[in-house]
Amino acid sequence: AGPECLGRIVMRRRVGQPDWSDEEAEAARAIGQDLGDAVLTARSYLRQQELGDYKGRLITAVSHELRQPISAMLGHLAVLAETVDELDPDDPTYAPLSSTTRRIGRAAERLSGIVTDLLSLSLVEGEESATPRTPVDLGEVVHGAVELLSIRALHGQVTLTESSNADVSVLGDAAELERLMINLVGNAVKYTAAGGTVAVSCTAEGDEAIVTITDTGIGISADDLAHLFEEFYRANDVEARRREGTGLGLAIVARIVERHHGRISAASIHGEGSTFTVTLPLAPPG
Ligand SMILES: Nc1ncnc2c1ncn2[C@@H]1O[C@H](COP(=O)(O)OP(=O)(O)O)[C@@H](O)[C@H]1O
Ligand SMILES: [Mg+2]
Numbered sequence: 001a002g003p004e005c006l007g008r009i010v011m012r013r014r015v016g017q018p019d020w021s022d023e024e025a026e027a028a029r030a031i032g033q034d035l036g037d038a039v040l041t042a043r044s045y046l047r048q049q050e051l052g053d054y055k056g057r058l059i060t061a062v063s064h065e066l067r068q069p070i071s072a073m074l075g076h077l078a079v080l081a082e083t084v085d086e087l088d089p090d091d092p093t094y095a096p097l098s099s100t101t102r103r104i105g106r107a108a109e110r111l112s113g114i115v116t117d118l119l120s121l122s123l124v125e126g127e128e129s130a131t132p133r134t135p136v137d138l139g140e141v142v143h144g145a146v147e148l149l150s151i152r153a154l155h156g157q158v159t160l161t162e163s164s165n166a167d168v169s170v171l172g173d174a175a176e177l178e179r180l181m182i183n184l185v186g187n188a189v190k191y192t193a194a195g196g197t198v199a200v201s202c203t204a205e206g207d208e209a210i211v212t213i214t215d216t217g218i219g220i221s222a223d224d225l226a227h228l229f230e231e232f233y234r235a236n237d238v239e240a241r242r243r244e245g246t247g248l249g250l251a252i253v254a255r256i257v258e259r260h261h262g263r264i265s266a267a268s269i270h271g272e273g274s275t276f277t278v279t280l281p282l283a284p285p286g
Contacts, residue, residue: 001036009035056125063119070112077105110244117248120179121231124255131259133171135283138209139164141174142202145181149189157194160185164202168209169283172260180256183249184213184276190243191274192217207282214275220268228266229254237270 009032013020020028081101087094146162153160170177188198196216203210220228224235234240234247257264260280268274 001033001040004036004040006036006039056122059118060122063115063122066115067119070108070115073108074105074112077101077108081105113244114246114248117246117252121248121252121255124176124179124252124259131176132173134174135169136172136174136177138168138170138177138211138280139166139202141177142181142200142211144178145185146200148182149185152186153189153198156189156192158189158192159197160189160200161197162200164200165204168202168204170209170260170280171283172280176256176259180253180278181211183253184211184278187249188213188215188217188274188276190245191215191240196273204282209280209282211278211280212275214273216273219270219272220266220274221270225266225268229264 009028011028081098084094084097084101087097142164143162146160150160185198185200188200192198192215198213198215198217200213201211218237218239220235220240221237224233224237224240227233228235229250230247231251232247233250234245254264257278257280262278262280264276264278266274266276
């Protein structure tokens with residue numbers, strides 16, 4: 001295989017047969033080379049599988065282990081922040097202490113977000129068959145995500161609307177579908193400036209459930225659209241980079257959609273807004 005010799009194949013002619021011709025010898029060499037290539041491919045496939053498993057286990061273990069110290073840190077920080085708030089504002093230590101505490105708090109929140117994303121990604125990696133298939137009311141899941149993000153929308157002065165049909169039921173994992181909706185609605189709210197709108201709808205059409213999340217936000221360029229669902233990918237856009245993020249949210253979304261045998265698409269006009277559409281097979285009636 002290439003310059004490497006992996007082994008030997010011996011071919012013999014029966015006694016009395018004529019000698020190998022040059023063409024036959026060439027064909028034998030070619031067969032040997034093909035076999036060698038096949039062996040190399042099989043080896044690198046096995047190695048990748050091993051590495052993939054190892055990477056997945058490592059990420060799961062590390063992110064799981066990090067969660068506890070991070071939540072301890074956030075807890076203690078809250079106590080510290082309260083103590084600092086009780087200081088006399090005229091005290092010369094007050095200003096630096098309070099600004100440092102706030103900064104540590106923001107960094108800790110960010111760290112906690114990264115760990116949560118890594119853990120969710122590692123949990124949806126791997127076997128599709130591992131996804132539980134129980135009936136899930138998708139309208140309810142969408143409603144839950146919208147409700148959860150309404151506070152953030154209010155903060156950012158973004159109008160968040162929802163229109164969901166009852167009885168849109170799919171087979172799958174409720175927690176994963178929640179994560180899916182939270183990530184998509186969360187992005188729409190995050191990447192929309194004050195005064196904008198985010199509209200979420202959940203309907204059934206034929207044998208499919210369709211969820212659309214449309215925002216009047218910063219939009220996504222065609223170049224960025226092509227890479228959106230890759231791990232760690234964040235748009236090459238000043239406005240987008242002003243918001244904090246890991247670039248893992250949509251990679252998680254894509255995996256969850258795949259695990260539920262669905263499809264996802266994104267359409268956008270840069271500077272005007274974006275629409276994400278998720279299509280999932282409806283649960284069979286009965
Ligand atoms: N609704 C949206 N409007 C504009 N840009 C978006 C939207 N959703 C995602 N993006 C872009 O796609 C990138 C990847 O999204 P995501 O994987 O959720 O990562 P992040 O942690 O940055 O939110 C974001 O960094 C952003 O640039
Ligand atoms: Mg995101």
